[in-house]
Amino acid sequence: MKIRAAVLQTIGAERPYTDTRPLSIETLDLEPPGDREVLVQIKAAGLCHSDLSVIDGNRPRPVPMALGHEAAGVVKTVGAGVHDLAPGDHVVTVFVPSCGHCAPCAEGRPALCEPAAVANNAGTLIEGGYRLHRSDGTPINHHLGVSAFADHAVVSRDSLVKIDKSLPFEHAALFGCAVLTGVGAAINSANIRPGQTVAVIGLGGVGLNSVLGALVAGASEVIAVDLDDGKLATAKALGASVGFNPSDPDCKDQIRALTGGGVDCAIEMAGSEKALELAYQITRRGGMTVTGGLAHPDRKVSIQQVSLVAEERTLKGSYVGSCVPVRDVARYVSLFRQGRLPVDKLLSDTLTLDQINEGFERLADGKAIRQVILFDSK
Structure with a gap:
């Protein structure tokens, strides 16, 4: 399928980003989900310093890369082997998938998942390979297994946490990174x-x-x-x-x-x-x-x-707040609903995907706390 996504071609662009525009909005080809993968329609995605650190070169990653890792959306289709999510479910993305089998995962420390670290550094999904390509076949690297600055994303089942449908997407997105961390x-x-x-x-x-x-x-x-x-x-x-x-x-x-x-x-x-x-x-x-x-x-x-x-x-x-996402997202959402964790007060502004460079300039300038891109609500 064809999607619109924000792609970083080179790192270390000079500021202001409103002029140099390090992120270009491109039409990419997105493959359907493979085994233990899920197609998610992204509804909201937060701009985070971890994204900015790739843009400015503080966290070198392979390019070209579709950025974005803090998001919430709706499951559209699931691949083989995914039995606990269904189309229509609402989910939050987590930027460190957990294989469940390596030594850190077995110790209850999924943030340190070893296969996830290898995949995230390589720009692939944890299952291996790329699901994003340009029309000429050029593969596009995945950011932290998510690449959420796009209207759709294929991610590992292990990068998703199911949430209650009543939670607004612009608030839900924050729980995948800012709140967990x-x-x-x-x-x-x-x-x-x-x-x-x-x-x-x-x-x-x-x-x-x-x-x-x-x-x-x-x-x-x-x-x-x-x-x-x-x-x-x-x-x-x-x-x-x-x-x-x-x-x-x-x-x-x-x-x-x-x-x-x-x-x-x-x-x-x-x-x-x-x-x-x-x-x-x-x-x-x-x-x-x-x-x-x-x-x-x-x-x-x-x-x-x-x-x-x-x-x-x-x-x-x-790292990732030493969290166990399947446990802690639910706990923190509960605290939010009780009014004890007012993360909604940290939302600085909402943007469109086309305003992403302006948003990162504000973030780099220290003028924003959390900005969230909202996608088409259809």
């Missing part, structure tokens, strides 16, 4: 306990979800840290206790003084080595520093090694 970092990776003090550094869509996750976990104080005063105001409106701008040279000392030596847990979501170093510096003795920000592979972090031992510190990575 941000809330999961607080609840699963950091295991925040009631009464603990928490700082979140980097207040994009994922970081603000970490703020919400810390609050729902029962943190007594949530400190927001970002270079943008507007995002600090948003965090405080969501329930953060106080905000700090790290451009202030006294930021670290002020946070340590406020918390009596540092927070119990600092969560870094900026994707910057300086942000991670700050997060580590404001973590108390015996505390935990969690990082979910994706920096360029060449970036290095400098920390005081002896403090890991003498202060019994923990420095921990968090």
Whole structure:
């Protein structure tokens, strides 16, 4: 079938993206779903820093690539071997499919699925190969097994979580990445306990979800840290206790003084080595520093090694919020319905597919939290 999709031909385009237009809207050929694959009509897709990191080269991926990984849609057809989804079901995409058989999957850590990591880096589906081509036969790489900036996508069954049909698509899309990653970092990776003090550094869509996750976990104080005063105001409106701008040279000392030596847990979501170093510096003795920000592979972090031992510190990575998607999407949607996880307040704007370059320029400029592309409702 013919579809419209946003394709990245080369990485590292100069800004502003409104002028250089790194993403072109193309008509592509989409093959029908193979074994354990599903054709999904995409209804809403969020613009995420993980997409931006491919555009600007911080997360190198093979091109040409159809971008997009955070989405919600409707099942149209299913391939052989898919028995638990049917046409008409509503689904959320997850950008790390789980094979269910490798060592991490067997340990209950599907975010670290080994075949999924190989496929995602190669630009293929986990079942292997490509389902997207140009009319001349040129294969188009899949972004994280999803390629959601398109009106339709063929994805692995293991990249989908079924959701209730009453959940609006523009809200549902956020649960596939921003909510899983941000809330999961607080609840699963950091295991925040009631009464603990928490700082979140980097207040994009994922970081603000970490703020919400810390609050729902029962943190007594949530400190927001970002270079943008507007995002600090948003965090405080969501329930953060106080905000700090790290451009202030006294930021670290002020946070340590406020918390009596540092927070119990600092969560870094900026994707910057300086942000991670700050997060580590404001973590108390015996505390935990969690990082979910994706920096360029060449970036290095400098920390005081002896403090890991003498202060019994923990420095921990968090990928996809250490989530089990089939479990956690339902849990987080339930919290959303209860009003305890107001992720809808993070929706900055809705766009059309043709406005995607303008949307990424706003994201790169720090002027948006979560923008969502809405597709034809038919």
